[in-house]
Amino acid sequence: MENHIITIKQEYIIENTINKSRFIAHIKPVKTEEEAKAFIDEVKKEHREATHNCSAYTIGDNMLIQKANDDGEPSGTAGVPMLEILKKLETHDTAAVVTRYFGGIKLGTGGLIRAYSGAVRDAIKEGGRVELRNAFPTTVTISYDLTGKLEYELQSTDFILRDTVYTDKVSYKIDVLEDDFDDFINFLNRITAGKYELEKGEATRLPFDIETK
Numbered sequence: 768m769e770n771h772i773i774t775i776k777q778e779y780i781i782e783n784t785i786n787k788s789r790f791i792a793h794i795k796p797v798k799t800e801e802e803a804k805a806f807i808d809e810v811k812k813e814h815r816e817a818t819h820n821c822s823a824y825t826i827g828d829n830m831l832i833q834k835a836n837d838d839g840e841p842s843g844t845a846g847v848p849m850l851e852i853l854k855k856l857e858t859h860d861t862a863a864v865v866t867r868y869f870g871g872i873k874l875g876t877g878g879l880i881r882a883y884s885g886a887v888r889d890a891i892k893e894g895g896r897v898e899l900r901n902a903f904p905t906t907v908t909i910s911y912d913l914t915g916k917l918e919y920e921l922q923s924t925d926f927i928l929r930d931t932v933y934t935d936k937v938s939y940k941i942d943v944l945e946d947d948f949d950d951f952i953n954f955l956n957r958i959t960a961g962k963y964e965l966e967k968g969e970a971t972r973l974p975f976d977i978e979t980k
Contacts, residue, residue: 772828772899773857776974779894785882787870792886794863794894800826803834803862810864818869821845821883824862825853840867844879852887858896863887897974901945904929904968908938913959920958926951927975942973 778795793810797803803824811820819838823846826832833854835846849863865886874882909917914937921928921939925947930940943951955963 772859772972773896773977774860774899775858775891776895776897776976779890781886781890781893783882783886783889784870785878786872786874788872788874788882789866789868789870790882790886791866791868792863792890793866794861794887794890797824797826797860797862800824800832800834806862807836807864810866814866816868817866819845819867820864821849821867822862822864823847823850823853823887825850825859828859830854830859840879840883841876844876845883848880848884849887852884852891856888856891856896858891861891863890896977898977899972900975901970902927902942902973902975903945903948903970904973905941905943905951906938906966907941907955908936908964908966909959909962910936913962917958920954924954926954927973942975945970 775794775796778793780791780793783790783792791814795806797806803826807820807822807824814820819840821836821838821840823835824833833850835850837843837845837847845865849865853861853863865883917939921941925944927942928939929942932938932940955965
């Protein structure tokens with residue numbers, strides 16, 4: 768499996784108003800085409816009174832499954848522009864639906880393309896993207912007297928702190944890229960002088976935040 772796959776961070780909804788028409792963009796991470804279709808049907812049911820519910824999705828590491836639907840808008844003005852944004856931003860395994868409530872003013876071909884593609888782009892930008900990379904989920908447990916130094920030094924690394932649990936000791940749940948694991952062990956030894964307990968999970972794809980341009 769590839770090490771660097773980009774997808775959206777979370778399900779997200781935004782709304783834009785353009786010339787009195789409401790454009791509501793819904794995006795969701797999906798693993799299969801069945802999930803994508805179910806999400807689209809769910810949005811259509813919720814917004815059954817809308818003028819259009821246009822959709823697009825990509826499935827697979829290589830985006831081998833790509834679908835777009837204009838849902839009554841002029842051909843090529845909605846679904847395909849939405850799909851092109853998903854591809855441009857490299858958002859794998861993502862479904863998008865843009866609901867339109869017509870406001871009485873026609874936007875023209877160019878206006879529709881900008882409205883639908885822009886809605887998806889804005890939703891992805893605001894909702895965030897993640898890069899799924901091969902990494903180890905770990906739990907590092909140390910005594911309280913070492914926490915200050917570890918937390919301070921951890922800020923200047925690429926290791927991702929997911930959670931902290933306080934008991935008689937302190938346990939940090941930290942994700943470490945496969946290629947960085949040896950450096951992680953060296954880091955722990957340097958910071959704690961070897962005074963730590965480590966639980967290492969199986970390597971899996973884990974999300975790391977990235978910026979969306």
